[in-house]
Amino acid sequence: MVVTALDLVLAGLVVGFGALVQGAVGFGMALLATPLLALIDPAWVPVPILVPAMVLAIASLLRERGHADWRGVGWAMLGRLPGTFAGVALVVLLSPRAFAAAVGVVVLACVAVSLAPLRVRPTPPLLVTAGLVAGVSGTAAAIGGPPVALLYQSASGPRIRATLAAFFAAGTLLSLAGLGVGGAVTVDGLLHGLLLVPFLAAGFWLSGPARVLIDRGGTRPAVLGLSAAAALLLLGQAVLG
Template identity: 55%
Template sequence: MRVTVVVLVAGCVVLVGALVQGSVGFGMNLIAAPLLALIEPAFVPVPLIIVASGHALLAIARERHDTDWRGVGWIMLGRVPGTMLGILAVATLAQRPFAAVVGASVLICVLLSVTSWRPVPAAGPLVVAGVASGTFGTAASIGGPPLALLYQHSAGPRIRATMAACFVLGSAVSLAGLGLAGQIHPLQLTLAAWLLPFLVAGFLLSGPARGLLDGGRTRGAVLLVAAGSAAALVVRSAIG
């Protein structure tokens, strides 16, 4: 009975995260990772990475014609050194202060976005966003906002499909590394399989939600999710 309850609760968390990410383009890991770790630590990181990869593949299939593949290439060029910087930050810096700085940086970018800053997804900014995404994602589990903020003035399908492509490639690298390190086990694959129906349900529910946001509300949703995730990171850092 306990296993059934745990799976149902974890599944509901994944469903909500999939709904948010399917609507906005990011946010599932920001919602699901801390809650799943509390419910059952075995759900992170491998099962959640697998589930997130499945969501990203569904998103690409649904809006594949809107993916900015050129932008994805520049982002991944920056993500590789960014990931190494994130690993270095984990190894050398105090995590709570660093996470607070990351959260504050994202909040500042959100504030600038609603005042005077109008980012453009050109080659240089894309590489910088890739570095930031790799660093922040590796060290503080908040890799989506740097990319979303850069694309905030793009159409909703472009934001969602492009970020999904980045997530697929990033997740593949993460899973390959974990596999080589012997960190992927049959139990984790079983847990991921239990969560997949909830993922699909949340993704399907995001279909109607996309229509609401794409009527001129996508940018506001991007800024709201980015600010919320950054604020949550700052609070978690403050209370330990």
């Protein structure tokens, strides 16, 4: 992979904006960055984007670590482990269009359930299931936030951000390990991911004041809106890809 200065700046701006969104809402960087990076150069996905994603998750967790639901993270990670290996297998066995369509339908169904007059709570069975889906989609498509985020949509902003950050930190490391076993991780890919970290740091810093606006009643709409956007994006890839 040969990176020009222009490609690096464009990719960095995309990642920086994604970091701003995720730092304020709790997820969204991969959702925003993955399709745009693929347009700049498909080699930016998935390993190079997973590197700054892990750095962002750790930074977010350190900033609001006192609010994380560690019990919920544990249950979600119980599902994430088999989901990661399933995601690696699907990258090899399933066509990208079929996979994108399947994940998109599942996420849209979750959003529809959330909009119904029902209270979705992060119970252990639902957390394991969400972790499984997130493991599959996060490893194969670098979009793993919506399944778990939907379960915490009624929680406070700090609770959502810290819990998702803890889940992403462990899950991203697991995805990188799974892709490494599958032969998809290279030194070149890791180094290119590190080049994006300074841009990520700038976006994360800007997310500080943005959190204040989101926490004034905008957390649930932001979670539902980003989740629906992720689903539509995947379905669009399936139809047009």
